[in-house]
Amino acid sequence: MPSDQNTSIPTNDPVGTAFAQFQKGKIQEAESLLQSVLTDEPNHPDALYGLGVIYFETERFADSAQYLARLDASQPGSKDLLLRLANAYALADQPSEAVDTYKKLLIIAPDIxxxxxxxxxxxxxxxxxxxxxxxxxxxxxxxxxxxxxxxxxxxxxxxxxxxxxxxxxxxxxxxxxxxxxxDPALHVLIGKRLRLVDRFEESVNFFERALDIIPDDTEVIFEQHRSMILNKDLSGAHSCLEKMEALNPSYEHLAPAWAAVQLGLGKAEDALATCENHLQQYPHDITMLSTRPFILNDLGS
CATH class of the missing domain: 1.25.40.10 (Tetratricopeptide repeat domain)
Structure with missing residues (x-):
């Protein structure tokens, strides 16, 4: 969330009176005083700024931005004004206007x-x-x-x-x-991205870091298993599946993963048995259906 440090407000009457009312918690009275000033003088700078500040401090950010923008249009170039206006736009969920105002601010004050x-x-x-x-x-x-x-x-x-x-x-x-x-989610994300750039061993290590924090998360164990397969560490992948099976025997990706590991370990008959048993329960499982031809090919069927 953007920060805003400048909470000062002009003290010239009647703006000073309005701010005194605001400090006492009399927000409506302060607002009415400043609005009455704007009725007589629509571009009164102190009144515009005062309303902008009051609305900002009471988290009415869209209203704050409206009055501060009017002031900026009539008296542009103030660093403090642009900072508050940009933050009001940001907090009012008006990112396009916030971007334009931050860029204006950076021209005159690049080191804020x-x-x-x-x-x-x-x-x-x-x-x-x-x-x-x-x-x-x-x-x-x-x-x-x-x-x-x-x-x-x-x-x-x-x-x-x-x-x-x-x-x-x-x-x-x-x-x-x-x-x-x-943050285990960050370690998992890095592990997935390392896999995308073919850095499989590092990917395995980042999933291991995540598991140091959340050791029984089956989704993370499965992701580590995938990276181990790509890293040609079938023994490690096998260990991952044993751990997953102990934690959640009904995990949806478990059987196809077992079949792939069994096939990779040269146990095509075991892989076929795993495949057929799974397809009896889930005949339309696309992952297993796509794995089955590779198993049959390995068996020479």
């Missing part, structure tokens, strides 16, 4: 903390992945010890099928030894 990160978040919401990558790359340079920019950068690389780059950045995030290092 978190702006490139916030811009990356909004660009990601718009699925503008390449631009989001560029924003997060700068955010990573600005906060090299934080995993959050790294994780978001890796996600944008992943969305662009830049898997090797994503893997490298994810590993940097894990190396920081914060919450990312203890």
């Amino acid at each position: 903390p978190n702006i490139h990160f916030n811009l990356g978040i909004m660009l990601s919401d718009l699925h503008r992945w390449e631009e989001a990558s560029s924003a997060f790359e700068i955010a990573v340079e600005q906060e090299p010890g934080s995993s959050e920019p790294l994780l978001n950068l890796a996600d944008t690389y992943d969305r662009q099928a830049r898997f090797e780059e994503a893997i490298t950045v994810w590993q940097r995030a894990i190396a920081l030894a914060d919450k990312a290092a203890q």
Whole structure:
């Protein structure tokens, strides 16, 4: 969520009076005072800013953005105003407007903390992945010890099928030894992407890391089994299936996986028996139906 630090408000009367009312929790009274000022002078800067701040602080972000945008249109160029306006757009779920405002802000104040990160978040919401990558790359340079920019950068690389780059950045995030290092879902994701780029042994290792955290997760064990098959570690794949069977004998992918491992170990007759037994229960299982011809071919049938 974008951060907003500037909560000051002009103190010129009647705006000062309105803010005093707001501080006492009299929000409606403060709003009425400022609206009365705008009735007489629609572009009164203090009233526009005051309403923008009050609506922001009371989480009416779309209303806040409306009044701050009016002020920016009449008196453009204020760093604090643009920052608050951009954050209001972001929090009001108006990412396109937020992007445009963050970019305006970066022209006059390129070194404000978190702006490139916030811009990356909004660009990601718009699925503008390449631009989001560029924003997060700068955010990573600005906060090299934080995993959050790294994780978001890796996600944008992943969305662009830049898997090797994503893997490298994810590993940097894990190396920081914060919450990312203890996230089993992240280890599983890296394992799957390593498999996509044919780095099968490393893929197995990342699934093992996930299993160190969630040892009895059958889905993760199955994914590790798949990587072991591709890494030609049939013994390891066999061990995975034994563990899966002990945990969940009715697991839907278990029988086809057993047949594939048995076939790979040269036990074609066992594989055929596994296949036929499974198809008696699930005659339309596409995975097993596609495996059966390979078994029969190995048997010379």
